Amino acid sequence: LAKTTQPISMDSYEGQEVNITCSHNNIATNDYITWYQQFPSQGPRFIIQGYKTKVTNEVASLFIPADRKSSTLSLPRVSLSDTAVYYCLVGDMRNTPLVFGKGTRLSVIA
Amino acid sequence: NAGVTQTPKFQVLKTGQSMTLQCAQDMNHEYMSWYRQDPGMGLRLIHYSVGAGITDQGEVPNGYNVSRSTTEDFPLRLLSAAPSQTSVYFCASSGRTGGSNEQFFGPGTRLTVL
Numbered sequence: 001l002a003k004t005t006q007p008i009s010m011d012s013y014e015g016q017e018v019n020i021t022c023s024h025n026n027i028a029t030n031d032y033i034t035w036y037q038q039f040p041s042q043g044p045r046f047i048i049q050g051y052k053t054k055v056t057n058e059v060a061s062l063f064i065p066a067d068r069k070s071s072t073l074s075l076p077r078v079s080l081s082d083t084a085v086y087y088c089l090v091g092d093m094r095n096t097p098l099v100f101g102k103g104t105r106l107s108v109i110a
Numbered sequence: 111n112a113g114v115t116q117t118p119k120f121q122v123l124k125t126g127q128s129m130t131l132q133c134a135q136d137m138n139h140e141y142m143s144w145y146r147q148d149p150g151m152g153l154r155l156i157h158y159s160v161g162a163g164i165t166d167q168g169e170v171p172n173g174y175n176v177s178r179s180t181t182e183d184f185p186l187r188l189l190s191a192a193p194s195q196t197s198v199y200f201c202a203s204s205g206r207t208g209g210s211n212e213q214f215f216g217p218g219t220r221l222t223v224l
Contacts, residue, residue: 034211043114043200043215044153087152093206097143097168098213100153 004088009105018075020104022088025069030095033064033071036087038103044087048073075106083108112136114216116201122222123191131186131219133201141204142184143168143213144176146197153200159184191223 005023012018024033032051036044048055050062050071061074075082087103117132135142143158145168155168159178173195175187184203188195198220202213 046212097158102152
């Protein structure tokens with residue numbers, strides 16, 4: 001299983017763009033990069049997934065360099081409601097279950 | 111669709127008691143899983159199932175049993191509760207279609223073992 005490393009915590013002011021980087025040096029050829037968001041007292045929620053280059057949806061963007069050894073989740077213009085823990089996962093659920101690390105605790109300050 | 115439902119929401123047990131945490135999904139998903147989350151920690155996989163009749167162990171399976179007799183239901187049984195099993199338990203399901211790693215999580219069961 002590919003191991004991921006991400007910062008334990010980050011702080012940001014409202015309205016700023018937040019970039020959370022995840023390192024996954026031993027990512028396998030078939031692995032996808034997936035990000036989840038978890039609010040207090042709730043289960044995680046899928047945000048975005050990508051394989052290479054850039055993926056964008058209504059919530060976030062995911063940037064993946066050519067070597068795929070890292071990825072960056074970008075949250076545009078965060079608000080207080082974006083305060084949550086963000087998990088980076090690497091793998092393909094068709095082959096093996098996903099493993100959650102400790103995630104990055106993002107605190108958005110007014 | 112109700113999505114993924116879990117019962118009960120809260121439970122207090124005494125050491126040595128047994129109980130079953132219920133999980134059901136109405137999305138016809140093949141894949142279901144159970145995680146536990148201790149305070150300030152990430153989620154750890156207990157057991158998972160890739161379809162009815164098929165289950166497998168995750169990272170922390172000891173002290174737990176599962177079965178998958180139907181596509182919809184995936185109960186988690188605590189055989190003899192211990193204080194170390196105090197945690198929040200999340201059930202999840204996924205269709206795993208087209209390479210998607212999207213899992214849908216239930217609201218969780220908060221378990222305290224005294």
